[in-house]
Amino acid sequence: MYLAKSIKAFxxxxxxxxxxxxxxxxxxxxKNYTGGISPRFTWPSNPRASGSEGEWQ
Structure with a gap:
């Protein structure tokens, strides 16, 4: 039950x-992977560490 609620809330x-x-x-x-279950986010700059490209998945 907890997992289902957290997925809906995210x-x-x-x-x-x-x-x-x-x-x-x-x-x-x-970019979505595995049907959108595992997206990979990218951004050109991080406001806390300027000058580096960021990535989070």
Whole structure:
């Protein structure tokens, strides 16, 4: 039951990208893997460590 509720509460890819943009990350994009279950997010800059490309999956 906990897993099902947490999955429903977690934002979709667009929602997470929007949250990241609101937090200061620029040009957030993602690529879906395994039917969208495992998206890979990328962004050109991290507001806390400028000059490096970021990646999170």
């Amino acid at each position: 934002p979709d890819q667009q929602g997470l990208a929007n949250l990241m943009k609101q937090a200061g990350f620029a040009e957030v994009t993602w």
